[in-house]
Amino acid sequence: MPEPDRTVTLNDGRAMPRLGFGVYQVEEARAPEIVGVAIRAGYRSIDTAAIYGNEAGIGRAIRDAEVARADLFVTTKLWNDHHGYDAAQAGLDESLDRLGLDHVDLYLIHWPCPGQGRFVETWKGLIALRESGKVRSIGVSNFTPALLDRIVGETGIVPAVNQIELHPRFQQEALRAAHTRHGIVTESWSPLGRGHGLADPILAAIAKAHGRTPAQIVLRWHLQNGLVAIPKTATPARIAENIAVFDFALSDDEMARIATLDRPDGRTGPDPDRFG
Template identity: 65%
Template sequence: MAVPTLALNDGRRIPQLGYGCWQLSDSQAPDLVGKALQAGYRLIDTAAAYGNEAGVGRAVRDAQVSRDDIFLTTKLWNDRQGRDVARRAFDESLTRLGLPYVDLYLIHWPCPQRRLFVETWKTLIELQKEGRAKSIGVSNFTPEHIATLVAETGVTPAVNQIELHPHFQRKAPREDDRRHGIVTEAWSPLGQGKELNDPAILAIAKTHRKTAAQVILRWQLQIGCVAIPKTARPERIVENIALFDFELTPQEMDRIAALDRPDGRIGPDPATFC
C-alpha cells in the first residue's frame, strides 16, 4: 500500500511517513536511502547539519523512482540565518544534493537570541517564489515563534517539525499548528529508541503481533502527524513502513495518550538552543 499523504497549506501534499537521515554518514546515505525508496518511502528528510546531503542527493538521483514522486526535505543550520547568508547556504545545499530544487526547506531552529528568524523566513519565501524550494516551513518553532512569523510576513509555514513521541506528545504545539493549518512532523518519533521498552506499548504490540516501533509509528499517523523514523538497519527500514494492515483502537490510543510526561523532552529546548 502506498503511504498516505497530508495536505499542506500551500496546495501541495506530503507523505505521512518518511525516512529520517539524522546520524547517517555521507557514505552510508546512498545505500540506505536507496533501500528506503525501494521499500516504498517517498519522503526523505535530511539537513545541512547532518553532513550527508551529497549522499542523499546521489540516492535520489540514482533511484528507480521518478524525482517527481520523491518529497525531499533539507534544513538551514543555525549559523546561516540572515538573508544573504541563508541564500548562500541554500545554494550550497542544492549543490551538495546535485538537484535543482527541494520539496521542503526548513529553518532548523529558531535561535531567538540571534533575532534573525523573521529575516531568514523572508528569504525562504523568496526561494519558494523562485520555485527552488517547493514548500517552506520550520523546525522546532514554538507557537510564539510561529505567531511572530505570521504577523511579520503574512506567510504561514507549511510544516513544523518538532520532537514528538509517546513520552513527549506536544499537545499544545500540535493544536496551535492545527489552528494555523500547519502539518506537524515528528522528529525522533521513537524517542531515539527509549520508548520501545514501555510496558503499555509492548502490550499493545503483542495484541497486534507488531513491534513496539510499529505501534508508536501507527500512533503518530493516527494523531495526524508526519513521522520520519531513522534507522541504519535495512530490516528496520522495511519494518517501519509496514503500518497499513492494522489500526489502533480508541482505547489503545488513550493508553498511549496517558504516557505523556512533562519531563519527556530528549532534545534541546527551542527557547534557548542555538
C-alpha cells in the same frame, strides 16, 4: 478504522508523504546504500539537513534510484550559521549544490535561534526562495507557538510544516493545538523517542495484541494522530518494518492508553528557546 491517507495536503496545496525516512547521523559514505534500501522499501520522502553532512550522499541515492525525481519528496534544512535573508539564499544554494538538485520539495529553518534575533528575516528569505522556484514548500522546525505567531504576524505567510520533537513520552499537545489554529502540519522528529520508552508495558501489550513491534505501534499512533513521522534507522529489516504500518489500526482505547505515556521530562533534544 480506515487506513490513513499516505499523504497529507499542506496549506500551500502540495502533497507530502505521512511517513518519511530520516537520515540524521547517517554517514555520508553509507547514505546512498541506506537511502537506496529505503526507497526500494517504499519510502518516497527523504529528510536531511545541511548540518547532517550527508546531502551529497542523499543526492547520489536519488540519482541512482529507480524512481523518478518527481515521485520523491526531498526535505533539507537551513543551519543556524545561515540565519538572515541573504544567508538563507546562500544556504539553500549550498544544499542544492551538494544534493545535485535544482529544487527541494520542502525547506525548513532548522532551529529558530531566538538569541540571534534573525528568525523573521530568515523566514522572509525562505519566502523569497519559494517564489524563486528553488523550493516548492517552506516551513520551520522547533518553533514554539510564540515564534510561529511572530513570523506569521510579521509576514502574513504561514509555514506549511513545523518539524518538532514528538513521541509518546513528549506529545506537545499545546504546540500541536497552535499548529491546528494556523493550519500547519505537525511533523515528528525522533518519532520513536530515540528508543526510550519502547519497552513500556503499555506499548508491549498493544504490540502483542496486534502481532507488531512497539516501534510499529508508535508509528501507527503518529499516523492516527494526523502527524507526519520520519523514523530513522540504518538497519534494512527495521527500514522495512517501520513502513509496514498501513495495514492495521489502533482502537480508541489503545490510543487513549498511549496518550497516558506523556511526561513533563520527556524531551530528549535541546530546548528551542535556548538552543543556537
